[in-house]
Amino acid sequence: MFDRNQGGLAPSTRKTLGLVSVFGTALYLCLSILSWVFSGELALVPFTSSSLPPMADLGIDSVHHYDLADYTGSARGQDRNERVLFLVPLRDAAAHLPMLFAHMDKMTYPHVLIDLAFLVSDSKDDTMGVLLKELNTLQSNRDVSKRFGSIEIFEKDFGQAVGQGFSDRHGFEAQGPRRKLMARARNWLLSVALRPDHSWVYWRDADVEKVPTTIMEDLMSHDKDVIVPNVWRPLPDWLGNEQPYDLNSWKESDAGLRLADTLDEDAVIVEGYAEYATWRPHLAYLRDPFGDIHVEMELDGIGGVSILAKAAVFRHGAHFPAFSFQKHAETEGFGKMCKRMGMSVVGLPHYTIWHIYEPSDDDLRHMEWMAQQDELREKERVLKEAHDKVWQSGFDNVKQEWERERELILKNVELDFDVHQKVRAKKAEEQSKAEAKVHGPEEEKVVPGVGKAALQPDAVKKVVQG
CATH class of the missing domain: 1.10.10 (Arc Repressor Mutant, subunit A)
Structure with missing residues (x-):
C-alpha cells in the first residue's frame, strides 16, 4: 500500500x-x-x-455508507471527481514497466482520482522489484499532483505455462487454455481491488508503446458502458512499417455464428487464425489515419490491451468468462456477455494506440537470414572494389609516370658509370705504382741516329715526315 x-x-x-x-x-x-x-x-x-x-x-x-447511484460514471468524470480504478495484470513485464510508468506520469486525468492495482503472477523475471522501484519514484514526486491515489500490489500465480514469447502467446493451440487462465487473473484482480467509490475501471497492458495522454478523458467522453480504442503496432520497413495488432475487437457475423454451432461446448473461438474463419468485421481493419477519432463502431467482442468500463458493469455481474461463453472466453467473452446483458459495447476505429513490436519466430528467422545476406553483400562489395581497382589499373595512362621513372633510372645509371670509371682508373694507377716498385724505372729506348729529343712526339712526326 x-x-x-x-x-x-x-x-x-x-x-x-x-x-x-x-x-x-x-x-x-x-x-x-x-x-x-x-x-x-x-x-x-x-x-x-x-x-x-x-x-x-x-x-x-x-x-462507511455509499450510495452507488453516485458512482455510475459519466462523460465528464474529471469534472465530477469520479474515481478510476486502473488495473494492470503483469507477467514477466520488468522490461516494459519503465515505459508504462512514463505514460502514467503524463496522463492528464487528475492523478488523485486514479487508484492503481497491480497483479504480479507467474513471473520469472524481476517484475516485482522493478514495480516497487517505479512506484516509489512515482509516489515520491515533489509535485504532489503527479502522485496517484491509493496503490495496491497483489501477487498470485495461476499456473500459466504458456511462454511469454510472441509465437508462444499467439500460437493457435495455446489460445483456449491461455485465455481462460487470463480471465481468472482478471476476475481475481477486479474482485480484490474494486471499491464502492470507483466509478470507472480501466484495464491496461504494460507493453503499450504510444498512447495519448488524454486517453481517460477521450474514452470517457463517449459515456459508454464498455469502450476500447483501436490497437496497431509498428513494424520494420521490410515488413511494411505498421500492422493491425488487436484482432479481438469485432462485430459478430453470420459465418461466426454458424462456426460456433459446429464446435464443442468448451471450444473457444479466436480471431486471426485460418482454423476459425469467421469473416467478422474487425475494428483494426477499419482504421483511417485521417478519420474522425470520435466515430464509434458497435462491437460484440473486444480486445484487452486497453479497456475502459463503468464500474456498474461489473457490479451488475458482468465478468471475464474463464470458460466458454458463447464459444468465447476472457475479453471477447466479456464483450459478448455485456451485449447479452443489454449494455453498450463500442470501439473507436480511428482512435489508435500503438503496441510494441515483438518479432515472431518467423520474423527472427527472417532477420537472421537478412543479417547473413548483409554480411555476404559486404564481402562481395570488398571483393568487387579490389577487382575493379586491378582491372582499371590495366587501362591507366602511365606515360608521364614512366617518363619520371625513366629519368631517375637513367640518372642513376650515369652516376654509377662515372663512379665505376673513377674506381677503375684509381685501381690502374695503384697497380702501375706497384709494378714500378718491383721492376724499377723503365730504360729509355734510344734509336740509333736519333737523339732523345727526336723521340718526343713532335720530333717523331718530323722524322716520319722527313
Missing part, C-alpha cells in the same frame, strides 16, 4: 469494508430478537439498507 501524501512505500494498513456487512447482520439479529421478546413469537424483520440509521447517528469511524 502506498501513501499518496507521504510518498513512497508505506505499511499496508487499509482495512476492508467487510465490517459493513458484519454490523448489518448483527443489527438484523438484534431487531429480530427484540421483535420476538415483545410479540411473544419469532418475527423476522426485513433488512434493507434503509433499515440502517443515518450515518450521523452511528458514530462508528470504521463503518
Whole structure:
C-alpha cells in the first residue's frame, strides 16, 4: 500500500469494508430478537439498507455508507471527481514497466482520482522489484499532483505455462487454455481491488508503446458502458512499417455464428487464425489515419490491451468468462456477455494506440537470414572494389609516370658509370705504382741516329715526315 501524501512505500494498513456487512447482520439479529421478546413469537424483520440509521447517528469511524447511484460514471468524470480504478495484470513485464510508468506520469486525468492495482503472477523475471522501484519514484514526486491515489500490489500465480514469447502467446493451440487462465487473473484482480467509490475501471497492458495522454478523458467522453480504442503496432520497413495488432475487437457475423454451432461446448473461438474463419468485421481493419477519432463502431467482442468500463458493469455481474461463453472466453467473452446483458459495447476505429513490436519466430528467422545476406553483400562489395581497382589499373595512362621513372633510372645509371670509371682508373694507377716498385724505372729506348729529343712526339712526326 502506498501513501499518496507521504510518498513512497508505506505499511499496508487499509482495512476492508467487510465490517459493513458484519454490523448489518448483527443489527438484523438484534431487531429480530427484540421483535420476538415483545410479540411473544419469532418475527423476522426485513433488512434493507434503509433499515440502517443515518450515518450521523452511528458514530462508528470504521463503518462507511455509499450510495452507488453516485458512482455510475459519466462523460465528464474529471469534472465530477469520479474515481478510476486502473488495473494492470503483469507477467514477466520488468522490461516494459519503465515505459508504462512514463505514460502514467503524463496522463492528464487528475492523478488523485486514479487508484492503481497491480497483479504480479507467474513471473520469472524481476517484475516485482522493478514495480516497487517505479512506484516509489512515482509516489515520491515533489509535485504532489503527479502522485496517484491509493496503490495496491497483489501477487498470485495461476499456473500459466504458456511462454511469454510472441509465437508462444499467439500460437493457435495455446489460445483456449491461455485465455481462460487470463480471465481468472482478471476476475481475481477486479474482485480484490474494486471499491464502492470507483466509478470507472480501466484495464491496461504494460507493453503499450504510444498512447495519448488524454486517453481517460477521450474514452470517457463517449459515456459508454464498455469502450476500447483501436490497437496497431509498428513494424520494420521490410515488413511494411505498421500492422493491425488487436484482432479481438469485432462485430459478430453470420459465418461466426454458424462456426460456433459446429464446435464443442468448451471450444473457444479466436480471431486471426485460418482454423476459425469467421469473416467478422474487425475494428483494426477499419482504421483511417485521417478519420474522425470520435466515430464509434458497435462491437460484440473486444480486445484487452486497453479497456475502459463503468464500474456498474461489473457490479451488475458482468465478468471475464474463464470458460466458454458463447464459444468465447476472457475479453471477447466479456464483450459478448455485456451485449447479452443489454449494455453498450463500442470501439473507436480511428482512435489508435500503438503496441510494441515483438518479432515472431518467423520474423527472427527472417532477420537472421537478412543479417547473413548483409554480411555476404559486404564481402562481395570488398571483393568487387579490389577487382575493379586491378582491372582499371590495366587501362591507366602511365606515360608521364614512366617518363619520371625513366629519368631517375637513367640518372642513376650515369652516376654509377662515372663512379665505376673513377674506381677503375684509381685501381690502374695503384697497380702501375706497384709494378714500378718491383721492376724499377723503365730504360729509355734510344734509336740509333736519333737523339732523345727526336723521340718526343713532335720530333717523331718530323722524322716520319722527313
